[in-house]
Amino acid sequence: MPGIVTRHFRIHNAEQFQEAFGESAATNMYLYIARVSAWDDDNDPPTPSDSVQEIDYNSWKKMLAAKKVQTSDVTFAVPRYDWTSGKIYREYDNTSATLHATPASANGLYVISSSYNVYKCLFNNKAATSTVEPTGTSTSTLVTADGYHWKYMYTVDAANALKFLSTNWQPIKTLAADDGSGQWDVQAAAANGAINIIDVNAVGDNYLTNTGTLAAVANSTTMTLAAGASGSDDIYTGSSLYIASGLGSGQVSNITNYVGSTKVLTLGSALSITPNTSSTYSVGPTVTITGDGTGATAYANVVSGGANGNTVNYINMVSVGAGYSEATVAITANTSHGSGATATAYVAPPGGHGSDPVQELAGHNVIVNVQLDGDESGTFMTTNDFRTIGLIRDPLLANGSIATGTSFDQTTQITVSSVTSSGAYTLDETITGGTSGATGKLVSFANTNASNTAGVVRVIDTDGTFSASETITGGTSSVTATVGSAALGSLKPYTGDVLYTENRGPISRASDQIEDVKLIVKF
Numbered sequence: 038m039p040g041i042v043t044r045h046f047r048i049h050n051a052e053q054f055q056e057a058f059g060e061s062a063a064t065n066m067y068l069y070i071a072r073v074s075a076w077d078d079d080n081d082p083p084t085p086s087d088s089v090q091e092i093d094y095n096s097w098k099k100m101l102a103a104k105k106v107q108t109s110d111v112t113f114a115v116p117r118y119d120w121t122s123g124k125i126y127r128e129y130d131n132t133s134a135t136l137h138a139t140p141a142s143a144n145g146l147y148v149i150s151s152s153y154n155v156y157k158c159l160f161n162n163k164a165a166t167s168t169v170e171p172t173g174t175s176t177s178t179l180v181t182a183d184g185y186h187w188k189y190m191y192t193v194d195a196a197n198a199l200k201f202l203s204t205n206w207q208p209i210k211t212l213a214a215d216d217g218s219g220q221w222d223v224q225a226a227a228a229n230g231a232i233n234i235i236d237v238n239a240v241g242d243n244y245l246t247n248t249g250t251l252a253a254v255a256n257s258t259t260m261t262l263a264a265g266a267s268g269s270d271d272i273y274t275g276s277s278l279y280i281a282s283g284l285g286s287g288q289v290s291n292i293t294n295y296v297g298s299t300k301v302l303t304l305g306s307a308l309s310i311t312p313n314t315s316s317t318y319s320v321g322p323t324v325t326i327t328g329d330g331t332g333a334t335a336y337a338n339v340v341s342g343g344a345n346g347n348t349v350n351y352i353n354m355v356s357v358g359a360g361y362s363e364a365t366v367a368i369t370a371n372t373s374h375g376s377g378a379t380a381t382a383y384v385a386p387p388g389g390h391g392s393d394p395v396q397e398l399a400g401h402n403v404i405v406n407v408q409l410d411g412d413e414s415g416t417f418m419t420t421n422d423f424r425t426i427g428l429i430r431d432p433l434l435a436n437g438s439i440a441t442g443t444s445f446d447q448t449t450q451i452t453v454s455s456v457t458s459s460g461a462y463t464l465d466e467t468i469t470g471g472t473s474g475a476t477g478k479l480v481s482f483a484n485t486n487a488s489n490t491a492g493v494v495r496v497i498d499t500d501g502t503f504s505a506s507e508t509i510t511g512g513t514s515s516v517t518a519t520v521g522s523a524a525l526g527s528l529k530p531y532t533g534d535v536l537y538t539e540n541r542g543p544i545s546r547a548s549d550q551i552e553d554v555k556l557i558v559k560f
Contacts, residue, residue: 044137047401050560051113055403059108064430065441066536067103068407068554070417071096071425073465073480073497075543082424082540096427096538097530098498100447101480102417103429110407112197113400114557117207120148120156122168126185128161129234131384137399147398149207153193157390157397159383160186160234174219176226176391178233186234188390190398191220201404206557209400211393220394227389231357232326232333234383235366240348241378244370245276246339247320250283252300254314257307258290261300262320268297275371277323278304279336279355283316289336289355291323322370324352326382333358337368337378349378357385401560409552416444416527418495419550420481421464422543426554432533440528447526448480448495451503453518456482460489466513468496470520475501479511494518 057064076082085091116139118126127146130136136146147157148171156171162184169181171189179187191210193202201208215221249263260278267273273295280288285308294303312318324335334355341347349368364382386397394400405428412419432440451468462482469476477496484492494509503509503523510517537558544552 044399044401045396047560048396048399051401051403051558054558054560055111055113058106058111063108065432065439066106067429067432067440067445068106068405068556069096069103069427069429069447070101070409070423071099071427071497072423073101073421074424074478075465076424076540079424079542082542085538085540092535092538093531096425096429096535097447099425099478100526101423101497102413102444102446102448103432103528104407104409104413104417104444105442106405106407106428110405112201112208112404113210113395114201114206114402114404115147115209115398115400116145117203117205118145118148120150120167120170122170123166125164125166126158126161128158128236129383129390131386132381147190149193153198153202155190155193155207155209155394155398156187157190158185159188159390160184160236163237174223176223188233189219189223190391190394191223192218200406201555203555206402206404206555208404209394209398211395223391224393227392228357228359228385229387229389229392230330230359230361231385231389232328232330232361232364232382233354233357233385233390235324235326235335235352235354235380236383237349237352237378237380239377239379240350241368241376242346242348244322244337244339244347244349244375244378245272245320246341246347247273248281248318250317251312251314254312254316255301257309257311258304260302260312262302262318264300266300266320268300270297271295272297272371272374273302273320275323275369276320277336278302279319279321280308280312281317281319283312285310285312285316287355288312289334292320322349322368322375322378324380325367325369326358326364327367328361328364328382328384330358330361330364332356333361333364333382347375349380352380359389403558403560405556405558407554409546409554411548411550413444416446417546418448418481419546419548422545424543425538425540426556427538428536428556428558430534430536433529435525435527435529437529440533445527447528448497449477449499449503449523449525451494451496451509451523452492452521453494453509454491454521456490456492456516456518458514458516460484460492460516461514462494462511462516463513466511468494468509468511470501470503470507470509472507473501473504475499475503477503
């Protein structure tokens with residue numbers, strides 16, 4: 038039977054993952070680094086295999102160290118689309134099954150501006166190129182000079198930009214409480230089930246229009262059009278009057294009667310604010326919005342000329358209304374003057390545009406950012422590189438208790454003496470025990486005397502157990518040493534769950550260096 042996993046399910050999984058870090062019985066999640074050995078091609082690391090051997094065993098055998106992921110290290114994420122002049126951005130359409138699909142040309146539903154404000158595209162001016170960068174944090178729809186309509190969603194502040202913003206990804210959040218930001222104002226002002234945009238599908242032909250300044254106003258339902266209006270009786274009956282500017286601007290009502298000789302019209306519904314003779318108007322076809330919500334009204338903009346005569350160019354919202362889950366639009370006028378125009382109403386998502394950025398922009402990804410600062414109090418080596426990073430959940434300590442500490446060294450540390458060749462080991466070489474036959478991949482050698490004849494050898498990827506007093510030999514350097522003792526890593530191998538692993542090219546470390554590790558977990 039046909040079925041899909043919706044974006045809501047993906048967001049739910051992302052929420053569960055993100056919430057796990059801050060719950061009262063929080064999950065103990067650790068970022069680990071692993072593997073010092075080169076790939077066959079370090080410029081093209083292999084894709085990890087989700088096999089028991091690679092995930093459950095090799096991840097541990099090659100693990101170098103692990104650092105706990107804090108709540109502040111995690112955020113929801115969406116792909117990054119910088120606003121760029123000359124691109125056509127995808128407009129919101131509640132009926133589109135591909136609204137949140139990755140666009141082939143990197144022109145998404147939303148953009149991040151040069152000020153790190155994020156805007157959702159509500160209307161792209163009939164698939165025109167965007168040439169004016171949106172600005173501001175108003176709760177109202179932002180209309181730019183290129184005809185685009187944008188909705189401000191949120192701002193990536195400096196701290197989150199520094200920690201989470203990357204070339205291809207950006208953090209996203211929905212606020213749960215008033216933090217004094219413009220985002221909260223937008224969330225609070227959002228209208229559930231509003232109709233912010235009506236898109237013209239077919240422009241029709243031969244529609245009547247008249248614009249000017251009202252010549253006289255008798256009352257809120259009776260007024261006189263300008264001298265240039267038609268002299269034919271009832272020619273505007275069935276159309277609508279929109280007050281464009283001046284007293285009473287922003288109101289629309291249908292025309293039920295028109296006397297050509299006097300240019301006096303009668304409105305079907307009284308205007309709440311009576312205009313005056315300084316008010317300008319526009320007469321055009323009536324836009325009727327039918328649906329399960331209330332309050333949405335609009336007027337039609339008619340342009341003259343062209344092969345089809347006067348056509349409906351745009352539908353302009355007067356009031357966006359609320360409570361709609363579906364709506365249809367009819368464009369009507371005097372039956373002898375104008376026909377054929379059709380349009381589609383785009384119903385805002387539940388809660389309204391701007392009410393929930395994570396849901397609206399499909400934030401079903403999580404960025405994990407952990408900084409590795411030098412040797413992390415002696416638990417992270419700084420003399421070698423690493424090639425694998427990953428996340429492990431709820432590992433245990435070597436004694437079997439739950440690991441809750443900040444960081445752990447997972448190398449096997451072998452104290453040695455009588456080191457030959459002044460400890461000139463070769464990094465990544467195989468160390469072999471002469472008696473035990475145990476082997477391990479050399480990570481580092483730290484001397485404990487001036488002549489480098491004693492110190493600590495750190496290895497990973499061990500097979501077998503090194504025994505005291507045996508001689509170990511470097512497979513490449515031929516350096517030998519006598520084992521004093523061997524201590525395993527702090528965590529108990531093969532415990533917890535490896536949730537994520539990623540192979541990379543070699544990442545070098547240094548004691549005065551900070552690695553900023555960003556992982557993108559996609560759900």
